Amino acid sequence: MRNWFLLAFLAICTLSYGQDIKKSWYGTLDIQGTKLRIVFNVGGEGDQYVTTMDSPDQGARGIATDTTIYTGDSIFIRSNQLRMDYAGDVSAAGNRITGTFTQNGFSFPLDLSDTEIQAPVDELRIQDPREFPYYAEEVLIPNYKDSVALAGTLTMPYTADVKHTVILITGSGPQDRNEEITTINHRPFLVLSDYLTRNGIAVLRYDDRGVAGSSGNYGAATIDDFARDTEAVIDFVKARADIGSSKIGLIGHSEGGMVAPMLADQVDFLVLLGAPGTSTGQLLLSQSSLISKATGVEDTIIEANDLMMRDAYTFMMENPEIPDSTLYSELQKVFINGLNYYPQSARNAIGDSIVFARQQAATLVSPWFRHFINFVPYEYLSKVTKPLLALNGTLDLQVPYNENLRAIELGLQASGNEDFELVALEGLNHLFQTAITGAPSEYKKLNETFNEEAMKTILDWIVAR
Structure with missing residues (x-):
């Protein structure tokens, strides 16, 4: 789910009087130990400045800003959409800006320079795949309804007869195909897709609209837009000669688990991971x-x-x-x-x-x-008659397991569904890591990416269908 304390998007523009301000400015926000690189690209004509912002660690680029005021040696920037202000002092040399970033009542120091900040070289986590003993294909999937192109990766076992294909649907916030949380070097969908493909299941995972290789505007999208994107991916899979006749399922994590039931009539089975069932x-x-x-x-x-x-x-x-x-x-x-x-x-x-x-x-x-x-999961769950598996960790603090699994059960009972299984996995958090407290602040401290027993539960259930 979205964490409103952490910043999903940031924007800023910068000015300097008598200095070469029209260039890219680089800085790093430190939010309770989580570091987020940002880039402000300043352009414009004369003394009228236009700035866009990139957030490389979140895959967001070209975010527009609204207001920039320059008063000689300081700047004030505002983004109306993001409800964000930035105030900073420009150095005499014109190569640094010292300032404060404020959004939603929280303020953070933010210093900028004209020297590019390189991405840290991430070490592979313990579960990150190092070898890929299966076929992988980069794909571009058109969503004609919304004029969006979705970039993704299709992985398939080296076998002529693929019986099951799954489409992975990310949780809330701008996510790439690996559902990567760059700030903590965490790629759960990469690990899950590797595990399933090694065990005979074809997997298609894709970047959210407006993220990484996909076109579109993530910031203006709602869950209905994400459902149309997933629908386009389903159509893409069905049209392929190699996997179109296989049993097709959706695996949705968090908000993705809200999207999946919206499209249940178009697939053969659903797997919900940490999915909301309550209002x-x-x-x-x-x-x-x-x-x-x-x-x-x-x-x-x-x-x-x-x-x-x-x-x-x-x-x-x-x-x-x-x-x-x-x-x-x-x-x-x-x-x-x-x-x-x-x-x-x-x-x-x-x-x-x-x-x-x-x-x-x-x-x-x-x-x-x-x-x-205003989204009500019950409205869709109560219409699902296809086989469904729902998993939650007992230390999931973002989607509490007991009340949400019960709500999912009530919806499926109302539909008359006779083929569903609800599983509470002891000691796992919202990201399906073996946890101590389940708090989001703990995610980055855990070496595990995706609990293997949880992945085996998913695999065994799918293969039995």
Whole structure:
């Protein structure tokens, strides 16, 4: 699921008076130990500057910004879409900018220079494949409905008779075909696809629209757009002479596990990994509470946050059609009133209530989130009659296993589905690593990429179909 504290996208523009500001500027954000490279490409005509931003570690490029103000030796930059400000001082030599990046109430030092920062050379993780004893093909898949081209990799065993083909659907946030989290050197879909292909199953994994090799605009997309992308991939597989007649299944992780049931009638089976079954509002509240507890947040703050966010989500669900500007204004009122749930010490620490309300409201008005908060998994699960396997780790704090597996079960029972299996895997987190606490902050500390017993469970279930 998306972690709103970590930045899915960043944008900035830069100016300097009397200096050669029209060039690429490089910097690294450090967010609680997670490092994220960013590049700001400054151009324009005369004293009118235009800047785009790249986030190489997230596969995002060409992100536009809106406002740049230059006052002699300092700059101020704003992105309306991302609700982000940057303020910095330009050095006399014109080769450095020292500044602060602020988004959604969180501020981070961000210094820029005109020297390119190279990507760190990642060591292979223990489970990363080193040899590939199977056929691999780079593919480009057209989504004609949305004029998007999806880049991916198809891997197939060296056998003339492939009985099963699976399509991997990534979780939320901009993801490449490996579902790579670059900041922690983690590639779960690479490991899963390698395991399945070595064991006789063809696998197609692809980059999200607007990410890596795929075209399109990720930032403007909703789950309906992602479903159309997956539908195009299904059509691509069915049209191939080598695997089109095999049994075709979808394996969706996290939000990908919400997409898969939307397309159940077009495939032969589904595998849901850490997939939501409850309402998305309840999911986010449970996620926030569990992660906060795991990181030591006081109970009074957790309770206050739960009440305030419940009010915000309820308002959004009750008013799904109002314009963004109206929603933004009304949510500010919800957040100002919501401060009354907090103890005085917390309100003092928050400071200006108006600034706080604006920052909180800004995080909820994107097209993706407006659609996400009104998405009801039951509406699709209750229509699924194809074979389905759902796996969750018992230490999954992002999609808590007990309530979500139960909700998935209720949906499948309503459909009359008689071929489904729900499995809670002891001690695994949302990424299917063997965990200690399950907290997202722990992901990067674990050597395991994808628990092998979990992969074997998936393999055995598919082969039996």
